[in-house]
Amino acid sequence: NTVFNYQAGAHNAVAVSASEYRSCKVRSAADAAATASGTARFNLKKGVNYFICGVPGHCAAGMKVRVVAN
Numbered sequence: 446n447t448v449f450n451y452q453a454g455a456h457n458a459v460a461v462s463a464s465e466y467r468s469c470k471v472r473s474a475a476d477a478a479a480t481a482s483g484t485a486r487f488n489l490k491k492g493v494n495y496f497i498c499g500v501p502g503h504c505a506a507g508m509k510v511r512v513v514a515n
Contacts, residue, residue: 446488447512449496453483456508459499460487466511469504481514489514 449458457480459471471477477499485497491514498508 446486447494448487449485450478451483451498454481456498456500456503458483458485458487458496461495461497463493463495466497466509469497471497471499474499491515506509 457477459476459480461471461473465472487494489512494511494512494514496510497504500508
């Protein structure tokens, strides 16, 4: 598991594909809304996992992370 903690309402955490990570595009507003509470917990899959902040402009400003799980 990985957990993101952040200011509720100001950020969110969205698991995305590699292409969404590169383009900073969230496929669904519901994905972002579901994690707007200030805490997001994800089960990592083996290999590379990508996460971004879905608030407009945040990912482009660098609020994204790539996590490798062995």
